[in-house]
Amino acid sequence: MLSPDKNRLDYGEQLQAPEGYELDAAIATSYSVDLDTLLAVPIALCFGNTLEGDLRGEKLALLEAISRLNKRLKVFYQKGNIAQPIAFNQLFTLLEPCLYPIVPDKAFSSFHPKLWLIRYTALEKNIKPAVKYRFIILSRNLTMDRSWDVAVSLAGELKKKPNQEAANTYWLTWIENLLESSTDFEPRREFLRELPRIHWETPSGFDSTPEIFIGDSEHSPLKFPSYTNDQLLVTSPFLSKAALDDLQSYAPKGERYLFSRAEELNALSDKELSGWKCYAINENMVNADAGELEPDDSAVAGKPYNLHAKLIVSRKASRVCWHIGSANATNAALGCDNQMPLNTEAMLRLSGDNRKVGPDVLMEQWVGVEEDENGLFVRYKPQSEAVDVRHPATNQMREIVFDLINSDWQQEAILRSEDDKYDLHLSVDGFVLHDHHNVEIQVSQLAFGKPLPLIDKMFWSDVAVSEVSAFVPVKVTVQVTGEEDLVEMVMIETDLDIEGGDNRQQEVLKKIVDGEDKILNYISLLLQSQPDKSQWLAFEKMNFSNNNTDGSFFSNSPVYEQLLWAAAEHPYLLKRIQVMVTEFRRAGISLPDDFATLWSHFEKEVPSK
Incomplete structure (x- = not known):
């Protein structure tokens, strides 16, 4: 569960x-x-x-x-x-x-x-x-x-x-x-x-064939088996009144439970939440110290443990239906008032017995029998008036971002003959900035920044091949009198054309595997039938001074023993070496002479498929 x-x-x-x-x-x-x-x-x-x-x-x-x-x-x-x-x-x-x-x-x-x-x-x-x-x-x-x-x-x-x-x-x-x-x-x-x-x-606990529903402009992501349910439980981080009204119609006289974020519930009045027993995710859980729940990781440090789950559970007598997936309880996700959704969503429908997967089982797990303050969710008391905390330029920002992503972004990396560096030319077709007043848009390069105001054609010079990227950060700022600026970062994946061909993968490979000892250790790792992640991740810190690359390579090298074992027990491992050799040749990386001679014998054992 x-x-x-x-x-x-x-x-x-x-x-x-x-x-x-x-x-x-x-x-x-x-x-x-x-x-x-x-x-x-x-x-x-x-x-x-x-x-x-x-x-x-x-x-x-x-x-x-x-x-x-x-x-x-x-x-x-x-x-x-x-x-x-x-x-x-x-x-x-x-x-x-x-x-x-x-x-x-x-x-x-x-x-x-x-x-x-x-x-x-x-x-x-x-x-x-x-x-x-x-x-x-x-x-x-x-x-x-x-x-x-x-x-x-x-x-x-x-x-x-x-x-x-x-x-x-x-x-x-x-x-x-x-x-x-x-x-x-x-x-x-x-x-x-x-x-x-x-x-x-x-899945365990359910007893019917899973069904997958795609919601879009012509299809609903939900399909309830009954329109008069005895219970309805809705879990969604984002809410809209119209969607809740529509969902309420599937259990007009039944018990209805709503689980969400406190700020989303605050945006609806007590009248709009009438008929729902409301629960907000526990603020103590949202703001929990990272060390309490998972190892420290700077990539996620400071981010809250907020609610993002989407689940709708309906019960009719002893039969229960789950819809689980991407759709929030909003107009855009579900559609309402006989309108189809605006979004594209994916939901999985599962059915089972109430004793195993019913709303009461979830209630006990999430809020506890006594509904104490230590559960994942706590009881929410609706406010008399809704509090809308959205920035007044939210809709304008959405229209601007749509115009940006709906435009044609073309980027060329032009090779300079004098120093093997590139000049980057970025053109944007279809976006008209003067359609958007009080807006500032800056475009930069992912590897090195250097923001420029958005115009039809932009240019960056003296760029190394390692800095060439199709990903282009775009910063959009909307200014509203009497309000803080609304700022949004967008990352556009441009259509990138690199003069002379794209050899960026080969350049990275040459940078990482830059010596005979590293090559032999790379080969040794490739020949592991059960890859040891700790060894792979430690590759850059390994001491490569102990590998034997003298004349006794054939008889004493662990790579030789691994190749023998792979050829006899797991021939598919030899395919990995063949792919590596091909990539090395493409990158201009020379194999150690002894290994090249050795591989000429084992290459014959590579399976055809």
């Missing part, structure tokens, strides 16, 4: 491949993306490890994991919603091909679904089944946020016949449309062919 002290889900663990399998491909959707978080994801996907540890900086482990995901990972997100990182990392440039920006239809619409669809393949031919799937639906974005979220992870079995139990097939069409839009995503054909034949497991 959802007991906050027991039912904790480790994000990294859910991304890991099952034993005996490896990642083949993955797609994800998110409203927003944090680049440092996205850098850490490949560690779980490729190395079968959790996301703990110091994953910051330009590390070989991150480079290797991202390289393995080349054209195998695609993240669809709302254009502009990339968080400004604390520090620039050259490896950010390697994430550019993984990201696919989506522009919503309107200024007040959002691309808001949060899910993962992952395909794993068996490491050995004798392992059955050859393919496994995993589907994860969340309320959390791909960020370092510390808020309380919910998630469901489902294992999928690929069968010969289509899944007839899944009555709703629109989500398959929606996924197919995303895949078709990303033509450089090589595994899309396998996904398109196999998706209808995946049969999803039913």
Whole structure:
């Protein structure tokens, strides 16, 4: 269930491949993306490890994991919603091909679904089944946020016949449309062919086939089995009166519970909250010291443990229905007054018995039998008047940001013959600044800043290849008389063209693996059947003075022994070395002579698939 002290889900663990399998491909959707978080994801996907540890900086482990995901990972997100990182990392440039920006239809619409669809393949031919799937639906974005979220992870079995139990097939069409839009995503054909034949497991506590609903301008993200429920429990960090009124109609005479943030409840009057038993997330929990709940991490230090979970639970007699996923209890997410939603959302519907998964079970876990002050949620007393704390320029800011992301951003890196550096030319087509009064917009470069006022064409000179990035930070300031300025940071992923070709990955590789000893240690790490994350992350701090690179290499080298073992027991490991050798040649990195001779013999043992 959802007991906050027991039912904790480790994000990294859910991304890991099952034993005996490896990642083949993955797609994800998110409203927003944090680049440092996205850098850490490949560690779980490729190395079968959790996301703990110091994953910051330009590390070989991150480079290797991202390289393995080349054209195998695609993240669809709302254009502009990339968080400004604390520090620039050259490896950010390697994430550019993984990201696919989506522009919503309107200024007040959002691309808001949060899910993962992952395909794993068996490491050995004798392992059955050859393919496994995993589907994860969340309320959390791909960020370092510390808020309380919910998630469901489902294992999928690929069968010969289509899944007839899944009555709703629109989500398959929606996924197919995303895949078709990303033509450089090589595994899309396998996904398109196999998706209808995946049969999803039913999570513990529930007893019906999971159903996935996509909400958009033509479809609702919710499908209640009954319109006259005995109980309704709504959990949402953001609220609107119209959406609550609409939800209330599904339990007009039943008990209704509302869980949210205090500031959102404050924005509604007691009349607007009439008929709801309201609970706010405990302020003591929101402002808890980081050390009390998780190890210190500067990436999340100072961020509150606020509510971000989205869950709607309805009960009719002994039957209970859950909707869990990305949709808030707002007009934009759910639609209301017979209007379809403005947002694109994803929700999972599960059904079960009231004794196991009913609202009363959640109430006991979240507020306790006595509703004391130590629970995750505490009773909220509605105010006589609503308190709207929104900045008066909020709507104007949203319109400006939409115009920015709806424009065409083209960036060229022009190679300078005299010093191998680049001049950056950025053009923006479709945005008209004079349409927005009292607004200041500055555009800078992710690696080195140097902000410039937004105009049709901008220029930066003397840029090293390591500083070239498609990601462009944009600072928008709206000035309102008598109010503090409203400031928002937007990160635009431009269409980047690098004269002479994109060799940024090769430059990072040369920087990290800059000696024979490091090359041999890199090879040794690649030959681990169970990658040791601690060794990978310690690569940059290793003492490389003890490796034997003299004439006794063949007989005494641990790499030689590892190659023998790999050829005999796990030939797929040799494929990793073959890929590494290809990347080294592309980057102009020379292999140690002894290893090159050794590899010429083992290369013949590399499996064809």
